[in-house]
Amino acid sequence: MPQLTDEELDRLLYAAAPARTPRDAKPDAAALEMLERIMATPPHPHRTRNRVLGSLSVAAAVVAAVVVGANVLVPTGHAEAATPEPLAFSGEATVADTLSAAQDALASSDGPDAPLRYVRTANWSYNVEVGESSEIMPQVITLQWDQDQSGHVTVVDGKPYDPSDAAANASSEIVSTGEVSNEYVIEPGQFGTPAVEPFGATEEDLRTVLQAFGVPEAASGFEVMTGVGTIIDQWTLTNAQESSVLGILSQTDGVTALGTSTDRLGRAVSGLRIVSEDGVASDTVLLSLDTGRIVGVERTNLIENEVYPVGAIIGYRLFDIDEEIPR
Numbered sequence: 001m002p003q004l005t006d007e008e009l010d011r012l013l014y015a016a017a018p019a020r021t022p023r024d025a026k027p028d029a030a031a032l033e034m035l036e037r038i039m040a041t042p043p044h045p046h047r048t049r050n051r052v053l054g055s056l057s058v059a060a061a062v063v064a065a066v067v068v069g070a071n072v073l074v075p076t077g078h079a080e081a082a083t084p085e086p087l088a089f090s091g092e093a094t095v096a097d098t099l100s101a102a103q104d105a106l107a108s109s110d111g112p113d114a115p116l117r118y119v120r121t122a123n124w125s126y127n128v129e130v131g132e133s134s135e136i137m138p139q140v141i142t143l144q145w146d147q148d149q150s151g152h153v154t155v156v157d158g159k160p161y162d163p164s165d166a167a168a169n170a171s172s173e174i175v176s177t178g179e180v181s182n183e184y185v186i187e188p189g190q191f192g193t194p195a196v197e198p199f200g201a202t203e204e205d206l207r208t209v210l211q212a213f214g215v216p217e218a219a220s221g222f223e224v225m226t227g228v229g230t231i232i233d234q235w236t237l238t239n240a241q242e243s244s245v246l247g248i249l250s251q252t253d254g255v256t257a258l259g260t261s262t263d264r265l266g267r268a269v270s271g272l273r274i275v276s277e278d279g280v281a282s283d284t285v286l287l288s289l290d291t292g293r294i295v296g297v298e299r300t301n302l303i304e305n306e307v308y309p310v311g312a313i314i315g316y317r318l319f320d321i322d323e324e325i326p327r
Helices: 007-014 029-039 057-066 095-108 203-210 221-234 241-248
Strands: 118-127 135-145 151-158 174-187 255-262 266-275 281-288 296-302 311-318
Touching: 095 241, 095 255, 095 266, 095 281, 118 221, 135 221, 135 241, 203 241, 221 241, 221 281, 221 296, 241 266
Parallel strands: none
Antiparallel strands: 118 135, 118 311, 135 151, 151 174, 255 266, 266 281, 281 296, 296 311
């Protein structure tokens, strides 16, 4: 298999964790200072990881450095990463029926009364090193920030496992090591989000916020969900806001219904697949059958490269994480 070109490497890294601010945006001085401090802190002794960062605001520097669905180390020799099996979906479904059912569940389930500057996620990182076996590292990540744009990020590791271990891969538990592998304090004014204040719940309100995060007015389904992913990296939305997000998604192209499945925390979900405009990757958006909320995104590689075959799962992140999962 040929070596990756620079263009193919850029495409791979972007697929693993796409920039969610404009790709030609310039980081400000505070962002560069924050990034330098983050990158100078090794996440684990004796383990090499490459955090994939796009164009950076301060918020992007912090969130993308910590709360990303896939951490990829591209080998210098020839290797192919073993990655988990994708979720299996069953049953027939349409996009309209899937979104309508989720909105019905949102209307009848509990959720926060107002959007929260607090997000707790689980993600599965794939560590690939030439000459050594790859591993999957589950992590629980907590972000809390305040109106003055200060905040705190904590990353707690789960027990890593071999990606070829089918039993471990299918596990619906995160077994915590109790090890805080990364912890960052965000100083006042450094969390440079375009949505500092709580926002409304109508579709017009959500479109305004999406545009503030760089989503174009006539956006594709993938662009909408990329923007939504950025928002829910920073805010826990109300049920009404999530319902409006689904309403916006229903008006876009490129969305396919997948049926139902069970996510990697054992929750019943329906799935929607959205392919990126360049065909590099697709996102499977997971909607809780119980609450209707967006509870996960699974990213799939669609173009074979030196590291990943077509169909490899290169990112997996879950939202609305139960507080009973160890920090």
